[in-house]
Amino acid sequence: MTTTETNKRDWVALEHKYYQGTFKRQPLTLVRGEGTRVWDSDGKVLLDFVAGIAVNVLGHCHPAIIKAVQEQVTQLVHVSNLYYNTRQIELAELLGIQSNGMRSFFSNSGAEANEGAIKLARKFGRMHKDGAFEIISMENSFHGRTLATTAATGQAYYQATWVPIPDGFKQVPFNNLAALKAATSEKTVAILLEAVQGEGGIWTANKEYIQGVRQWCDEQNLVMICDEVQAGMGRTGKFFSWENFDVVPDVVTMAKGLAGGVPIGAMLTGPRTDIFTAGDHGTTFGGNPIACAAGIATITTILEENLLENATKMGDYWHSKLEAFCEKYHFIDSPRGIGLMRAVNVQHDLAPTIVQQALEHGLLLNNLGTSTLRMIPPLNLKAEEIDEAAELLDRALTDVANMPIANA
Template identity: 85%
Template sequence: MTTTETNKRDWVALEHKYYQGTFKRQPLTLVRGEGTRVWDSDGKVYLDFVAGIAVNVLGHCHPAIVQAVQHQVTQLVHVSNLYYNIRQIELAELLGQQSNGMRSFFSNSGAEANEGAIKLARKFGRVHHNGAYEIISMERSFHGRTLATTAATGQASYQATWVPIPDGFKQVPYNDLEALKAATSEKTIGVLLEAVQGEGGIWPGDKEFIQGVRQWCDEQNLVMICDEVQTGMGRTGKFFGWEHYEVVPDIVTMAKGLAGGVPIGAMLTGPRTDLFVPGDHGTTFGGNPIASAAGIATIQTIVDEDLLENAARMGAYWHTKLEAFCEKYHFIDSPRGLGLMQAVNVKHEL
């Protein structure tokens, strides 16, 4: 379709007619992206500060991703997971190299990755913990839109429409180790948290808290699950957010920036929780050749261009500027973050 043909169509009216009213959209129809810029259907250019909600970690249409996808689509678009998939194996190898040798399972989104983590934790409970199944997550957390991940999410606004939500989940205040310990019972099998709470307002975990969670999980034979959907892929200045805290989780979930814009999720596990056997879990499209090729290109670019160091350096610079802004302007305060995950509070009384 040409630009002229694109401009002639009333995309808003067509969306209202044929698409369910799930999203509160901005009055903007985007048709092209390059680097940090996007173009709308009228040809107007914008600087993109949204980045697909933490997805376009290399910008729009990065040449490495474009080349990888273009090549793969001429070779093999889809193959069942009943067969070996070279791109999938290569991506798993790269993630293993970044995660102390963890093994991967690929899905299509962060919610699916977290669903897999919940299932794996419950199997650990059945095998090693007398059938324990309950997972403790954090207030203000966000873990997805499926029923189970909505129940794990520590925000009532995401749950109210879907009651009764699945049981087996409870929330405690973030950075409150004593509350976590008090909430632990014989039914508890795991702790699910983010190194930096993303949807909850960019709140980093205290080092004492994250390390305390790891120690508590070890003492109580619990599974520590780190949701790296937003914090992974170098956004904090390290490949994974948990690396800042000198701990290693049992299970790690990823998505968003993993393939630079191509849909993919991943659930990684260390040897302690590596319990899935054929038939326990599955996926039709997870880790398909195109998404895996894009993921390989994304990770290789992050490594080759030293983007972890760049995120750490630019994040430190930005944090210093935010601190200065908060001192100068009365309507913002509480600068915080890790790497390029930075935030301030904007007061209502401007």
């Protein structure tokens, strides 16, 4: 099909006819991307501050990822885990170097990575804690859409329809060490948390809190699991977000940006919890050569192009813009976040309206519910792109400021 023919089709109508109604999508069909920009099926170009929900860490179609995938696809696409594959081992080696020696297990998504961590924790409980199995996670957290990760996700909205959800999960308030300690019992085997809550609204842990969790896990012989699916891969200006807090968890889960847009997940563990043996866990596709080749290219590029430093610098610059907007517009406040993981609060349930207006002006943003606006752009974002995005956002916010509801 030619580009013109592609653009002539009514994609929204076709989606309604052939795709299940699981997604509340923006009225936009994307057909191409390059760097921080995407093009829709009508040829409109937009600046992308969503980046596939924190996935496209190198932007769209980065030459390093294109080259890695193109080369790999002509050599070896899939072999299963019955055999060794060089790309899988190379990616695990890179992650091992970044994590000071952790060993990897690759899956295909963040939820699957967390499933692996949950199973690992339960095995630890069986081996070392008299069968303890309960995992304490945080209110307002997000860990995935499988049944077990839904049970670990601390938001009633994600759980209500699926009751009975798997047993063995409990939630406590985030950033509250006393609550965590009070909830710990002889059944508890692990603490699961995001150092920066992503889907929950970009809330960063206090340093004393994270360090307190580490200490509590040591004292109680608990497994500390850090969900790095969204905050990992340099998004906070460190390769792993927990590096901001001078702690090292026992288990780390990753996905999203790990292969720059190619599906992958990973569960890493340090020596204390490195207890899986052959047959304990498995996957058909996880650690696939194409995904791993993309992962190698992504990590190598992040390191070679100093993108951790860039995420911090550009994150601070974007934050200064958000602060100015919060001064200028009365219906947004509380600019927050770390690195290129940013959000503001929005009054009067206007977050979706702002996203809509920004889209009209050519800027992709993301709302979390109706009162949080999130920005998670690529890590190689440039200052000029921030200036451009700020101009577009300013226009969108002016539109919204002129709506009666903003002044209600």
